[in-house]
Amino acid sequence: MAKVLVKGNEAIAEAAVRAGCRFFAGYPITPQNEIPEYLSWRLPEVGGVFVQGESEVASVNMVYGAAASGCRAMTSSSGPGISLKAEGISYLSGTQLPAVIVNISRGGPGLGSIQPAQQDYLQATKALGHGGFRVMVFAPSTLQEAVDLTYSAWDYAERDRNPVLILMDGCLGAIMEQVEFPEMKEPMREGTKNWSLNRVEGVHRSDRLLTPYFPEAMLEMQNKSRALMVKRWEENDVKVEEFMLDDAEFVVVAYGISARVAKEAILKLREEGYKIGMIRPITLFPFPKESFRKLDYTKVKGFIDIELAIPAQMRDDIALEVKDRAPIYEYCRSGGFLFDDDGVYTAVKKILDGGAK
Amino acid sequence: MAVYKRPATLKKNPSGFCPGCMHSLSTKIIAEVVDEMGQKDNCLHIVPVGCSTLNLVYWQGDILGAAHGRAPAVATGFKRTNPERLVFAYQGDGDLAAIGLAEIMGAANRGENFTVIFFNNQTYGMTGGQMAPTTLIGQKTTTTRYGRDAETTGYPMKMCELLATLEAPAFVARYALNTPKGVMEAKKAIRKGFEIQMAGKGFSFIELLGNCPTNWGMTPLQTLEYMESNTIPYFKPGVYKDKYKDEVK
Amino acid sequence: MKKSLVVSGSGGQGVMSSGIMVAQTAVAAGKCATYLPEYGPEQRGGSAKCTVVVNDTEIISPLASKCDTLITMNEQSYKKFGASLKAGGVLIANTSRVISPITREDIVVVAVPADDIAVELGNIKCANIVLIGALIGADAGIITEEAMLNSLTAKFGSKKQEVLDLNKAALAKGIEFGKAAIAK
Numbered sequence: 001m002a003k004v005l006v007k008g009n010e011a012i013a014e015a016a017v018r019a020g021c022r023f024f025a026g027y028p029i030t031p032q033n034e035i036p037e038y039l040s041w042r043l044p045e046v047g048g049v050f051v052q053g054e055s056e057v058a059s060v061n062m063v064y065g066a067a068a069s070g071c072r073a074m075t076s077s078s079g080p081g082i083s084l085k086a087e088g089i090s091y092l093s094g095t096q097l098p099a100v101i102v103n104i105s106r107g108g109p110g111l112g113s114i115q116p117a118q119q120d121y122l123q124a125t126k127a128l129g130h131g132g133f134r135v136m137v138f139a140p141s142t143l144q145e146a147v148d149l150t151y152s153a154w155d156y157a158e159r160d161r162n163p164v165l166i167l168m169d170g171c172l173g174a175i176m177e178q179v180e181f182p183e184m185k186e187p188m189r190e191g192t193k194n195w196s197l198n199r200v201e202g203v204h205r206s207d208r209l210l211t212p213y214f215p216e217a218m219l220e221m222q223n224k225s226r227a228l229m230v231k232r233w234e235e236n237d238v239k240v241e242e243f244m245l246d247d248a249e250f251v252v253v254a255y256g257i258s259a260r261v262a263k264e265a266i267l268k269l270r271e272e273g274y275k276i277g278m279i280r281p282i283t284l285f286p287f288p289k290e291s292f293r294k295l296d297y298t299k300v301k302g303f304i305d306i307e308l309a310i311p312a313q314m315r316d317d318i319a320l321e322v323k324d325r326a327p328i329y330e331y332c333r334s335g336g337f338l339f340d341d342d343g344v345y346t347a348v349k350k351i352l353d354g355g356a357k
Numbered sequence: 358m359a360v361y362k363r364p365a366t367l368k369k370n371p372s373g374f375c376p377g378c379m380h381s382l383s384t385k386i387i388a389e390v391v392d393e394m395g396q397k398d399n400c401l402h403i404v405p406v407g408c409s410t411l412n413l414v415y416w417q418g419d420i421l422g423a424a425h426g427r428a429p430a431v432a433t434g435f436k437r438t439n440p441e442r443l444v445f446a447y448q449g450d451g452d453l454a455a456i457g458l459a460e461i462m463g464a465a466n467r468g469e470n471f472t473v474i475f476f477n478n479q480t481y482g483m484t485g486g487q488m489a490p491t492t493l494i495g496q497k498t499t500t501t502r503y504g505r506d507a508e509t510t511g512y513p514m515k516m517c518e519l520l521a522t523l524e525a526p527a528f529v530a531r532y533a534l535n536t537p538k539g540v541m542e543a544k545k546a547i548r549k550g551f552e553i554q555m556a557g558k559g560f561s562f563i564e565l566l567g568n569c570p571t572n573w574g575m576t577p578l579q580t581l582e583y584m585e586s587n588t589i590p591y592f593k594p595g596v597y598k599d600k601y602k603d604e605v606k
Numbered sequence: 607m608k609k610s611l612v613v614s615g616s617g618g619q620g621v622m623s624s625g626i627m628v629a630q631t632a633v634a635a636g637k638c639a640t641y642l643p644e645y646g647p648e649q650r651g652g653s654a655k656c657t658v659v660v661n662d663t664e665i666i667s668p669l670a671s672k673c674d675t676l677i678t679m680n681e682q683s684y685k686k687f688g689a690s691l692k693a694g695g696v697l698i699a700n701t702s703r704v705i706s707p708i709t710r711e712d713i714v715v716v717a718v719p720a721d722d723i724a725v726e727l728g729n730i731k732c733a734n735i736v737l738i739g740a741l742i743g744a745d746a747g748i749i750t751e752e753a754m755l756n757s758l759t760a761k762f763g764s765k766k767q768e769v770l771d772l773n774k775a776a777l778a779k780g781i782e783f784g785k786a787a788i789a790k
Contacts, residue, residue, distance in 0.1 A: 005629055005630055005633045022438070023438050049438060053463065054459050054462070055459050055463075057427065058463055059430075061424060061427035062433045062434035064424075064427075064430075064434060065403075065431035065433060065434025065435035066434035066437065068431075071438040171669075174642065175640055175668060176626065176629060176640065176641040176642075177641075197401060207417060207418050207420075209413065210422065212424065213422055260668065260669075264667035267666070340670065340671040341669060341671050342671035
C-alpha cells in the first residue's frame, strides 16, 4: 500500500479501524478532536459505532460496556479528560477488560494549556487510576510508529485482558507526515470468546459474570496474577530504540517528539566528534530497564533527560536504573513550548562541554 | 392454577437483602418477567453500586458490574454492540439520581434502546443510611440527623418527571411496591419496558418506590404505611410518558 | 536536501491550506515531508503559521529553529517571523499587505503583490497560489513547477476547468516574480 500524508490524530483513528476497532466513545477536548471527528463518519462506514458521550466519564464507561461484549473498543482524550477517565480505566483493569485509551497530551496541571506537552508521564506509567493497576504505555515518536502501535494495541490488550494506553504529545497529534496503513483486519470476537458476554446464536454457554468487585481472597489472587503479568511484560514486551550507544559517553533519554529533536542534535554532535547516543523508550511501561543495565558505566559520563515536562517526570525511572553511577542532566520545557533543533543542540552541547550544573 | 415458585432467573441462594426489603421483591418480579418472556439466556443485567450490587450473587444470567452511577453508559456501550440482547440496568437512587445523573440523562436523551429500572427508597442503604437525592423533606438520615432541610439540601428529585420532559424516551412510569396492586402494576410496566426494547423502540424507564426498614428504623409493616402517607403523595405513581401507547401492548 | 518552509499570515488567508498543499505536492513527487500547524487560541483573524519540512530521506526532526524559506502573507506575520529566516534564505512577501520596508540584506527577497495579482486575475482566493508560484520561481528547492501543476490538476481538475485555469495563471504569475527576484 502506498504512503499517504496524514495528520497524527487521524493516523491513529484509521489504524484503530484497521485493527478491528468497532466502538468509539469520546468527548471533545483539544488537541485530540480529529480522532472523534474522523471516527464519527469512519466507524459507521465499516459497521462500527461512534457515540459522543455526555462526558469523559460516560465515554470510558461506554467503552467498558462494549469491551465486555468482546468488541474492540477505544476512547481518546487529553490530560484533563484522562483524569476524568481514570475511574473507568481502573474499572476496565479491575474487571479485566481489554480496551485502548489514547492520550494526546497537552500542558498541565489543571486546564493547563492546549499546546503540546509531555506532562502526563507519571499519570500514564504509575497510576492511571486508583487501586494500583498497571497498563502498557505506548509512546510513538513518528506517525508510522503511531499507526503500527495502535494496530497492535488490541492484541496486547486482549492477551492480557487489560487496557493499553497510547501516550502521544499534541505535536505529533497535529503534525502531518507520510504513513503506510496496514491491511484491514476483520473484526472478530474470537479472541475474547472464552470470557466475554457475547452470545453466539445457536451456541449454548453457561451464564457469565463480569464484575469489578471481588471477595478478598479472589482479589488478592487476581492482583498476584497481575503482578506476574507485569513481570512478563518486562521480560518480553519492552520496546526501545537504542541509538549510537556502542561508544557513548553521554546518553540522551527521550521519547515522543522530544526524541526526534534529540536525535537530530545527536547526529550533529557526532559529526563534531562527541560520543553521544540515545535510549528512546517506545514502551514507557514496561520501561526499558535492560537498556540501562547493559551500559558500560566505566565509559558513561552522564545521562541527559530531555522531556516536555517541568519538573522532569521520566527522570525517576532513569535514576532507578542508573543508581548514582553517573549524573543525570536535564533539558526540559513546559507550558506548551516545543523544543527546536538549535535549542536542544545548544543545551546538550553545553552539558557535554561541562558547562551545565 | 397459579403456582408460586422461584423464577429460573434467580439463583437458589438467599438474596442477601435485609428482611422486609423490597429489593428482593423488585428483583423477583423482574426475574419473573424475564422468565415469562423466555429471555433468560438473552438478558444482560447491568449491576451498579449500592445494595443492588448484591444481585451479583443472586441473579441467574449474564451480569456486568458497572461503576457507581455509570450503568446507563455501560449499557450504551454493550447494547450498541449487541443490539439483539435484552439489556437492563437496575439502579438505586444515589446511583442514578446523584452520582449518575449525567449518565441517566445522556442515555435517556439519546433514546438508547435499553431499560433502566430505578429503585427509589430514599436512602443510601449500602453505606449505612445517608441522605439520598430522593430523601423526603423532614426524613431523618445519618447525614440529616434532624430531618432533611430544604434550605440547605434542596428537594427530593423527581426523576420520572425530569425524564418525561425529554423528547427521546419511549416509556417512563412510576409504581409503588407497598401494595399487591402496586406490585402487579410495576410488573406490567417492566414487561412493557422490555417489550418496547425488544421491538427496538427505544428507552424505557420504570421507577419503583421501595423501602429500607433497616435505615428508616422501622419494621417492614411500618414502612408500608410510611410509604402510603409520605412517599406516594410526593412521588406520584403513574405513567409519565408513553410514546407508543397504541402500538406496543 | 532538508529544507524548511514557514507559511504565515492571518486566519482566513489560506496559510494552513498552502502549507498542506506544498507538503502534499512534495510527497506526490516522491519526497518526504512533514507539516506542522500552530494554532493559537485566536483561530479567526489572529495570526496563523505552519511549518513544512521537505527532505529526500526520512525527516528526523520536524522542529527546525530557523527556516530556509518564509512566506509572509501580511504585515503582522512579517514582523513576527521575519527574523526566523536563515541568512541566505528566501523571503516571499505579499507586498499587497506587507508595508514595512524589507531591510535585511542577507536574504533573497521576492516581493509579490499577491492580493492585487489575484484580484486582477479574478479571485482574491488564489493569492496563496501566486505566493507558492513565487516559491517555485525563486528556486527554493522545495517543490517543482511540474509537481505543483499536477497537484492543482488533482485538486481542481475534476471540478471546474475555469478554477483550474485561474490557479494555473496565478501560479505562472508567481513564478515570474520568483524568477525575476533571483535574476537580480
